[in-house]
Amino acid sequence: MDKTDVIIIGAGPAGASAAIKLAQGGKKVVLIDRGMPIGSKNLSGGVLWGNDLHEIIPNWQLEAPVERTIVNKKIGFLSVEDATVLDLHFDSWDKENYSGVSVLRAKFDEWLANEAQKAGAAVLSGIMIDSLIIKDGKVVGVKQNDEELFADTVIIAEGSNARLLLDHGLMKDPSKHRFERKEMLIGVKEVLTLTRDVMEERFLLDENTGLAGEFILGNVPDGVKAGGFFYTNKDTLSIGVVIHLDSLNSEVRSYEVIEYFKQHPLIAKYIKNAVSVEYGAKTVPEMGYDNFPPLYGDGYMVIGDAAGFVFSNGLVIQGMNYAIKSGILAADTIIEGGDLKNYEKKLNNSYVLKDFKKFKKVKKLTKNKRLFELYPTGINNALKDILTERGEPKQSLIKKALKAMKQSGIGLFSLIKDGLSARHI
Amino acid sequence: MEIQRIKIDVKNKAGTTTWNTDSHDRAHITIKPDICEVCPHQLCIAGCPTECFKIYDDVMKFQFEDCTECGTCAIMCDQDSVAWYYPRGTYGIQYNQG
Numbered sequence: 001m002d003k004t005d006v007i008i009i010g011a012g013p014a015g016a017s018a019a020i021k022l023a024q025g026g027k028k029v030v031l032i033d034r035g036m037p038i039g040s041k042n043l044s045g046g047v048l049w050g051n052d053l054h055e056i057i058p059n060w061q062l063e064a065p066v067e068r069t070i071v072n073k074k075i076g077f078l079s080v081e082d083a084t085v086l087d088l089h090f091d092s093w094d095k096e097n098y099s100g101v102s103v104l105r106a107k108f109d110e111w112l113a114n115e116a117q118k119a120g121a122a123v124l125s126g127i128m129i130d131s132l133i134i135k136d137g138k139v140v141g142v143k144q145n146d147e148e149l150f151a152d153t154v155i156i157a158e159g160s161n162a163r164l165l166l167d168h169g170l171m172k173d174p175s176k177h178r179f180e181r182k183e184m185l186i187g188v189k190e191v192l193t194l195t196r197d198v199m200e201e202r203f204l205l206d207e208n209t210g211l212a213g214e215f216i217l218g219n220v221p222d223g224v225k226a227g228g229f230f231y232t233n234k235d236t237l238s239i240g241v242v243i244h245l246d247s248l249n250s251e252v253r254s255y256e257v258i259e260y261f262k263q264h265p266l267i268a269k270y271i272k273n274a275v276s277v278e279y280g281a282k283t284v285p286e287m288g289y290d291n292f293p294p295l296y297g298d299g300y301m302v303i304g305d306a307a308g309f310v311f312s313n314g315l316v317i318q319g320m321n322y323a324i325k326s327g328i329l330a331a332d333t334i335i336e337g338g339d340l341k342n343y344e345k346k347l348n349n350s351y352v353l354k355d356f357k358k359f360k361k362v363k364k365l366t367k368n369k370r371l372f373e374l375y376p377t378g379i380n381n382a383l384k385d386i387l388t389e390r391g392e393p394k395q396s397l398i399k400k401a402l403k404a405m406k407q408s409g410i411g412l413f414s415l416i417k418d419g420l421s422a423r424h425i
Numbered sequence: 426m427e428i429q430r431i432k433i434d435v436k437n438k439a440g441t442t443t444w445n446t447d448s449h450d451r452a453h454i455t456i457k458p459d460i461c462e463v464c465p466h467q468l469c470i471a472g473c474p475t476e477c478f479k480i481y482d483d484v485m486k487f488q489f490e491d492c493t494e495c496g497t498c499a500i501m502c503d504q505d506s507v508a509w510y511y512p513r514g515t516y517g518i519q520y521n522q523g
């Protein structure tokens with residue numbers, strides 16, 4: 001019988017980080033991924049906040065295939081024709097150890113898995129695990145076709161669709177066999193090429209600095225709730241949308257939503273002459289703290305997206321940082337030789353579960369129809385009204401803004417209510 | 426202001442992406458067309474980012490070749506028509522960028 005200390009299913013940031021930490025701690029670990037090369041199945045925005053990577057790879061920023069350090073953030077509201085954008089230039093971010101960097105996952109994940117191998121983990125690519133092996137209620141190994149591999153502990157890092165958890169009844173409700181539309185988003189993304197010169201001139205960037213733009217889309221019809229993002233890489237742009245699946249209806253298709261974003265007058269200028277070189281999609285879990293699956297059980301732990309550890313507020317999506325952190329904490333639990341329930345304790349004591357508990361209410365805001373349907377248009381109309389000189393007597397600003405908001409269908413009470421829940425962002 | 430409807434040919438767009446396609450008898454996702462025929466919403470069509478679901482002559486046709494393995498159809502379909510798996514190792518979509 002083939003047996004090792006730990007088997008990790010999935011070599012995204014969660015699984016690979018766990019593998020590195022375990023190998024550094026002297027454990028025999030096997031990291032398995034269905035992609036070949038590793039990374040070829042993975043896609044994200046993506047801005048990586050890699051604070052926790054320092055713990056396992058001290059100089060990761062110098063060694064990893066990172067694209068650009070984010071120093072400019074654009075946060076915007078798009079209505080059909082107009083845009084209001086908050087433009088933040090934080091050049092100081094470039095000097096800090098804790099800055100966000102843009103990454104392309106096919107390259108980044110391959111590099112991280114390679115680091116796991118260098119640390120001493122056995123890394124198997126191109127292998128799709130069909131099922132877990134469960135004996136007397138304990139997860140003891142994994143199965144592919146007729147081959148079996150056993151371990152003292154199995155770490156499930158399979159990402160957002162969580163097939164193995166669903167198939168084996170390891171969700172909070174064991175009878176659950178698929179996710180509900182309200183628990184998931186779909187991200188649809190393209191990579192566009194743009195020469196470095198044009199990119200740096202167009203976006204006011206230096207050689208290594210970059211921009212992250214995030215927008216609420218008020219220009220998609222039929223009440224579809226979506227946010228749009230675009231990030232600069234070295235000589236490409238990542239552009240995409242994240243759509244609430246429960247807001248899609250038969251009139252608007254997911255692949256059309258990214259076009260509403262790209263064809264918005266402002267965004268179209270940003271991406272002028274950029275040519276698409278890749279198109280893809282992936283789901284983003286948004287089940288919320290109360291619906292996370294059990295985070296550990298007899299013989300196994302769940303890390304990263306599979307556990308539901310993604311934060312989104314309608315504008316940003318952060319999952320890679322939680323993936324890395326939860327991977328490290330799962331590894332620590334094994335290295336310390338304690339009970340697997342210590343993993344949940346560690347999560348509770350770290351920012352991972354603290355964040356998700358704190359932000360429980362944000363989900364309510366991101367599901368709020370006003371955020372997508374009314375505010376982008378309301379904000380643009382209000383500001384336009386204030387700033388357009390029509391040769392009329394001036395009203396007070398607040399009065400004017402409220403009036404324009406009201407004309408866009410936003411009442412004072414809902415403004416106050418949403419303002420109150422927005423403070424959780 | 427009225428929103429202008431956008432229609433595009435997504436198959437064209439997906440042409441930039443790389444796939445290592447498995448043989449037909451190993452399709453990783455299958456559907457039951459008779460369930461689809463009486464489906465109240467057919468939301469798989471709205472969800473799928475590469476238009477793998479399409480109605481021809483009143484019958485739902487599923488085509489697995491352009492699948493991004495995103496998992497959306499398994500969530501949109503609440504009628505138990507979609508049997509959903511990932512392709513076997515090394516097959517399916519191959520991102521060069523991600």
Ligand SMILES: Cc1cc2nc3c(=O)[nH]c(=O)nc-3n(C[C@H](O)[C@H](O)[C@H](O)COP(=O)(O)OP(=O)(O)OC[C@H]3O[C@@H](n4cnc5c(N)ncnc54)[C@H](O)[C@@H]3O)c2cc1C
Nearest residue numbers: 010012013014034044045046047129159187304305319320
């Ligand atoms: C459009 C989009 C934009 C995003 N933007 C950002 C961003 O800007 N910043 C950010 O921090 N996060 C972002 N995210 C979220 C981020 O991508 C995820 O949170 C992160 O990838 C989770 O890492 P993971 O290791 O848990 O899972 P994944 O990265 O999904 O890795 C899971 C791995 O498991 C493998 N696998 C699955 N099942 C099996 C099996 N049965 N056998 C073998 N291998 C298997 C998969 O091939 C994959 O390699 C974004 C997501 C999307 C979709």
Ligand code: SF4
Nearest residue numbers: 461464469502504506
């Ligand atoms: S949602 Fe399900 S049952 Fe309905 S048409 Fe699509 S696949 Fe068929």
Ligand code: SF4
Nearest residue numbers: 473492493495496498
């Ligand atoms: S997994 Fe995604 S891409 Fe594949 S058929 Fe389903 S919805 Fe379409």
